[in-house]
Amino acid sequence: MNLRIIVAFRDPRRKYRMTTSSQFLARLGTRLPIIQAPMAGVSTPRLAAEVSNAGALGSIGIGASSLTQAWNDIQAIRALTDHPFNVNVFCHQPADRSAAQESEWLQFLSPLFNSLGIKAPDHLEEIYKSFLEDTAVFELLLEQRPNVVSFHFGIPSKEKIKALQDVGVYTLATATNLSEAIAIQEAGIDALVAQGIEAGGHRGVFDPEADDEKLSTHVLVNVLTQHSRLPLIAAGGIMDGAGIRAALQVGATAAQMGTAFVLCPESSANAGYRDNLRNHSPNASTRLTKALSGRPARGLLNDFIAYCESSDAPMPATYPLAYDATKQLNAGASKQGNHQFAANWAGQGVPLARELPAALLIEKLQKEMADAQK
Amino acid sequence: MNLRIIVAFRDPRRKYRMTTSSQFLARLGTRLPIIQAPMAGVSTPRLAAEVSNAGALGSIGIGASSLTQAWNDIQAIRALTDHPFNVNVFCHQPADRSAAQESEWLQFLSPLFNSLGIKAPDHLEEIYKSFLEDTAVFELLLEQRPNVVSFHFGIPSKEKIKALQDVGVYTLATATNLSEAIAIQEAGIDALVAQGIEAGGHRGVFDPEADDEKLSTHVLVNVLTQHSRLPLIAAGGIMDGAGIRAALQVGATAAQMGTAFVLCPESSANAGYRDNLRNHSPNASTRLTKALSGRPARGLLNDFIAYCESSDAPMPATYPLAYDATKQLNAGASKQGNHQFAANWAGQGVPLARELPAALLIEKLQKEMADAQK
Numbered sequence: 001m002n003l004r005i006i007v008a009f010r011d012p013r014r015k016y017r018m019t020t021s022s023q024f025l026a027r028l029g030t031r032l033p034i035i036q037a038p039m040a041g042v043s044t045p046r047l048a049a050e051v052s053n054a055g056a057l058g059s060i061g062i063g064a065s066s067l068t069q070a071w072n073d074i075q076a077i078r079a080l081t082d083h084p085f086n087v088n089v090f091c092h093q094p095a096d097r098s099a100a101q102e103s104e105w106l107q108f109l110s111p112l113f114n115s116l117g118i119k120a121p122d123h124l125e126e127i128y129k130s131f132l133e134d135t136a137v138f139e140l141l142l143e144q145r146p147n148v149v150s151f152h153f154g155i156p157s158k159e160k161i162k163a164l165q166d167v168g169v170y171t172l173a174t175a176t177n178l179s180e181a182i183a184i185q186e187a188g189i190d191a192l193v194a195q196g197i198e199a200g201g202h203r204g205v206f207d208p209e210a211d212d213e214k215l216s217t218h219v220l221v222n223v224l225t226q227h228s229r230l231p232l233i234a235a236g237g238i239m240d241g242a243g244i245r246a247a248l249q250v251g252a253t254a255a256q257m258g259t260a261f262v263l264c265p266e267s268s269a270n271a272g273y274r275d276n277l278r279n280h281s282p283n284a285s286t287r288l289t290k291a292l293s294g295r296p297a298r299g300l301l302n303d304f305i306a307y308c309e310s311s312d313a314p315m316p317a318t319y320p321l322a323y324d325a326t327k328q329l330n331a332g333a334s335k336q337g338n339h340q341f342a343a344n345w346a347g348q349g350v351p352l353a354r355e356l357p358a359a360l361l362i363e364k365l366q367k368e369m370a371d372a373q374k
Numbered sequence: 375m376n377l378r379i380i381v382a383f384r385d386p387r388r389k390y391r392m393t394t395s396s397q398f399l400a401r402l403g404t405r406l407p408i409i410q411a412p413m414a415g416v417s418t419p420r421l422a423a424e425v426s427n428a429g430a431l432g433s434i435g436i437g438a439s440s441l442t443q444a445w446n447d448i449q450a451i452r453a454l455t456d457h458p459f460n461v462n463v464f465c466h467q468p469a470d471r472s473a474a475q476e477s478e479w480l481q482f483l484s485p486l487f488n489s490l491g492i493k494a495p496d497h498l499e500e501i502y503k504s505f506l507e508d509t510a511v512f513e514l515l516l517e518q519r520p521n522v523v524s525f526h527f528g529i530p531s532k533e534k535i536k537a538l539q540d541v542g543v544y545t546l547a548t549a550t551n552l553s554e555a556i557a558i559q560e561a562g563i564d565a566l567v568a569q570g571i572e573a574g575g576h577r578g579v580f581d582p583e584a585d586d587e588k589l590s591t592h593v594l595v596n597v598l599t600q601h602s603r604l605p606l607i608a609a610g611g612i613m614d615g616a617g618i619r620a621a622l623q624v625g626a627t628a629a630q631m632g633t634a635f636v637l638c639p640e641s642s643a644n645a646g647y648r649d650n651l652r653n654h655s656p657n658a659s660t661r662l663t664k665a666l667s668g669r670p671a672r673g674l675l676n677d678f679i680a681y682c683e684s685s686d687a688p689m690p691a692t693y694p695l696a697y698d699a700t701k702q703l704n705a706g707a708s709k710q711g712n713h714q715f716a717a718n719w720a721g722q723g724v725p726l727a728r729e730l731p732a733a734l735l736i737e738k739l740q741k742e743m744a745d746a747q748k
Contacts, residue, residue, distance in 0.1 A: 196590065197571070197588075197590065198589075198590045198592075198593050213659065213660065213722065214571075214722075215572075215722050216570065216571065216572045216590035216591065216592070216610075216611055216722060217590065217592070218572075218590070218591070218592055218611055218617065218620065219572050219611040219722045219723050219726075222611075222613065222614075222616075222617065222723065222726055223725050223726065226725070226726070236590075237590055237592055237593040237596075239596065240596075242596075242623050242624050242625070243592065243596065243624055245623050246592065246620035246621070246623040246624050247620070249616050249619050249620040249623060249746055250616050250617055250620050251616070285587065286587065348587065348588075348589050348590060348593040349593050349596065351597050351600070352593075352596055352597065352600070372623055
């Protein structure tokens with residue numbers, strides 16, 4: 001105990017970082033510098049509550065939920081934990097619709113619908129409403145006041161951010177590069193989730209059409225420490241306690257982990273998803289693709305992604321329109337026991353995923369962090 | 375001092391790693407777990423010697439050199455240092471020539487030659503001989519016995535590896551994924567350079583046509599620690615002492631750094647390259663592209679790469695044929711003060727590059743490593 005304090009004083013940078021980290025954890029009200037990633041469609045109130053009860057920060061994603069589901073999920077967490085938790089919303093620019101692009105995409109997918117004997121849709125729906133235009137969800141958050149709210153795909157107006165902060169909410173937003181980080185900082189958000197290219201699920205890029213340098217988590221954190229004093233949460237490729245320590249080493253204040261939690265029994269990953277995660281090849285197994293949803297996202301390679309990687313494939317319909325088609329394909333395919341059309345989100349670290357109840361996983365991570373300390 | 379030993383004993387993994395690291399450094403004869411990457415065309419005998427004199431492992435790359443140049447370079451290092459150094463060779467599969475593909479590529483580049491007023495070549499030459507078929511270089515290495523020889527793009531026969539080891543050479547080879555690592559281990563090579571997607575210059579993939587999972591350095595090191603007991607040298611995105619410590623934290627035995635050394639006055643980077651490195655945008659600045667040489671390599675985005683990224687661009691001629699054309703374009707352009715056709719190799723960490731003499735850089739890295747230790 002004393003040792004650590006002495007060593008901290010020897011290194012002013014380390015001392016600063018420890019201070020930042022302690023303040024950050026104190027503000028969050030959690031004991032460990034670990035955030036379970038929101039993962040809409042995979043995380044559950046039970047997973048989040050188990051994680052929060054174990055001393056880390058549990059999260060749910062409500063970007064794909066109805067208002068009622070979102071309300072229910074928040075009540076469900078509250079029933080299971082008194083600890084802080086995080087609620088994530090999608091802040092994408094609403095779809096810029098192009099009838100030609102949408103019909104070209106549906107046409108391209110029609111052989112898949114035919115092969116599964118499912119009726120192809122004749123148009124695509126915007127299945128998720130962006131938080132940028134969803135007043136009802138904004139009011140829900142203002143009323144429910146979760147300890148933490150995180151934004152993905154962009155950020156809301158300064159007024160909305162301020163309003164949430166005024167009722168005590170701590171705000172996070174995802175940055176995949178320096179420009180996004182600067183925009184987040186200038187909007188007054190409290191902390192940055194630095195999402196590297198390794199991360200599973202949707203990449204948080206603000207503009208999916210813009211050039212993407214695809215920085216790894218470590219390079220991104222390293223670059224952001226030079227340009228921002230906001231607490232940085234490293235996300236992408238972190239699978240164990242040594243990985244958390246390594247991220248803290250390069251300047252992160254905490255680590256966010258998603259893929260590491262998908263196999264927890266408390267997640268809502270279905271049997272097909274779990275099998276695919278367990279049976280992944282130790283080699284090339286994930287792809288960053290726009291084919292599933294219209295936005296770049298990393299998932300396990302499957303027949304659907306392979307089909308969409310063909311050289312004559314058109315541009316997928318924009319987010320979330322493409323997702324409408326994929327969800328219909330997957331619904332039909334999975335009824336036939338075929339899980340090759342599912343969005344089985346997974347990060348590059350998937351070969352390192354462990355199958356443990358969330359509380360035991362957190363305990364293991366904590367032990368590994370202690371072991372990794374020199 | 376005593377503290378560290380106590381802590382090491384508390385954690386068997388850490389103790390194992392420390393032992394491996396000490397044995398590795400003892401075998402290499404270097405004091406610090408830092409390797410200056412070979413970087414053919416950028417590294418120089420002086421750079422390598424300064425690095426080795428400072429306690430790390432200096433390297434030269436002779437894959438692009440004539441036999442005489444290679445011999446001269448080795449003598450030049452020996453004149454400047456008594457410390458160990460590393461000599462790197464290219465082990466690519468010799469080009470699988472396709473007259474149609476080569477002429478299509480030249481045709482595609484002809485507007486660039488025209489715009490610069492340079493005569494376009496009517497055919498492409500295989501400008502580098504692979505070590506796999508270069509008996510003269512193999513004999514040079516057997517005779518000169520550098521302390522370390524490293525292989526890139528593949529590995530030579532077991533017989534050649536054994537012959538080098540029998541004269542006292544320690545061998546390294548680059549792996550970008552688990553399959554390559556297994557092949558390297560089975561061939562009897564002594565240690566693995568785990569090259570992540572962040573790395574600048576040529577990606578060490580054995581087969582440039584194969585699927586590439588593009589693992590980040592940290593994920594790759596983490597995965598390889600699960601499947602190999604060979605010492606792992608982490609390469610890609612490591613720019614400072616905290617980054618070195620973080621790599622050791624996840625299981626690496628040493629770190630290899632290239633981009634961090636390009637701005638050293640001892641490198642042979644020309645003024646245009648240095649200016650481009652200094653003036654890089656803090657955002658999207660590097661690209662992994664086959665356009666420059668025919669193999670995937672990461673460099674600063676320039677007019678040439680942008681031209682080759684157009685949607686109607688054909689597949690570049692195979693390595694090293696495409697490089698022949700690019701080098702001619704660049705030779706012509708740079709005479710006109712235009713550095714937009716150069717292979718300005720750089721990793722994702724380029725915004726973090728510092729401009730210091732090699733000895734001072736090593737000293738700084740060592741201090742940062744000590745500071746980063748808790």
